[in-house]
Amino acid sequence: MNKEIKRIAVFTSGGDAPGMNAAVRAVVRTAAYYNLHVYGIYGGYEGMINGNIKRLEKGDVANIIQHGGTFLKTARSLEFKTEEGRALAYDSLMAHDIDACVAIGGDGTYTGANVFTQSYDVPFIGLPGTIDNDIYGTDFTIGYDTAINTAVEAMDKIRDTAHSHNRLFFVEVMGRHAGYIALNTGIGTGARYTFLPEVDNPLEHLVQLLQKSSKRNKLFNLVVVAEGNKSGDAMTIAQKMKEEYDIDSKVTIIGHLQRGGSPTAFDRVLSSRLGYSAVKSLMEGKQNVALGLVDNKISFTTFADAISKKKTIDADLIKMSEILSI
Ligand code: F6P
Numbered sequence: 001m002n003k004e005i006k007r008i009a010v011f012t013s014g015g016d017a018p019g020m021n022a023a024v025r026a027v028v029r030t031a032a033y034y035n036l037h038v039y040g041i042y043g044g045y046e047g048m049i050n051g052n053i054k055r056l057e058k059g060d061v062a063n064i065i066q067h068g069g070t071f072l073k074t075a076r077s078l079e080f081k082t083e084e085g086r087a088l089a090y091d092s093l094m095a096h097d098i099d100a101c102v103a104i105g106g107d108g109t110y111t112g113a114n115v116f117t118q119s120y121d122v123p124f125i126g127l128p129g130t131i132d133n134d135i136y137g138t139d140f141t142i143g144y145d146t147a148i149n150t151a152v153e154a155m156d157k158i159r160d161t162a163h164s165h166n167r168l169f170f171v172e173v174m175g176r177h178a179g180y181i182a183l184n185t186g187i188g189t190g191a192r193y194t195f196l197p198e199v200d201n202p203l204e205h206l207v208q209l210l211q212k213s214s215k216r217n218k219l220f221n222l223v224v225v226a227e228g229n230k231s232g233d234a235m236t237i238a239q240k241m242k243e244e245y246d247i248d249s250k251v252t253i254i255g256h257l258q259r260g261g262s263p264t265a266f267d268r269v270l271s272s273r274l275g276y277s278a279v280k281s282l283m284e285g286k287q288n289v290a291l292g293l294v295d296n297k298i299s300f301t302t303f304a305d306a307i308s309k310k311k312t313i314d315a316d317l318i319k320m321s322e323i324l325s326i
Pocket of ligand 1: 015131132176227259
């Protein structure tokens, strides 16, 4: 028999992502509507360990839907990886009579939730919050749409100057293990080529493409580089291009710009739907699952599957991006 949920804690963890505030707002407001109490854990798992937990009323989440970052703060906690750390975290939750938690974050956040819930009887619901869009069990993660729009805007600006000077630019975007940001930024900006973590991208291939470009008198080229690709970061690739092929280029690293900024309408709606569904799911007795959006419907995936299964990048999209840049 599932215990009745009266007090829910919510926290954000791992890398911040635009839309996290909107998700927390949705959790707080939905819970308030159903007369449940919500507590905010400040600083992710670190805050849970240290007992940095405060009551959140519906007014506490006013005027945040449009803000990037996370007002609950976030962290990547090493201590939570230890049994002692998790025991302290449990004590903090019990000190506030917390019945269930909503964890908003990525892979590391889900891994923490999975380990914790195997030892302690506190139901968790996970919401996918990462700009990388690399979580299994959801078509989109919170923050991804905003991040690619930021990258596209930057690329458009770089295109202006690349075109004016007839230059080759390597533009590095985030994505240590996943190429979603890179691939879709490349497609959305008509990049000449995209380096992805998921595939091999030999430099010779790029050199051949640049030769073809120059034959058709295309003298500027934009290349997107996912930070975790196999050929090295954008700076390394640019250096190799110079040393091995005597090709000059410029490098721009968009970096953490992609993590900030006002969430797009898509991210606000996604976050709101997920936060609302998290509370409803807990009330219906669901536990230890990650929520997502698949085919525009809320979906449920066990933490174990969300962590162990890999969301693969669509090979046809990669082919399409190459075809469209000929
Ligand atoms: O997981 C999101 C992400 O933005 C990755 O794309 C990136 O590699 C990483 O976080 C950077 O993390 P940090 O801000 O901790 O250096």
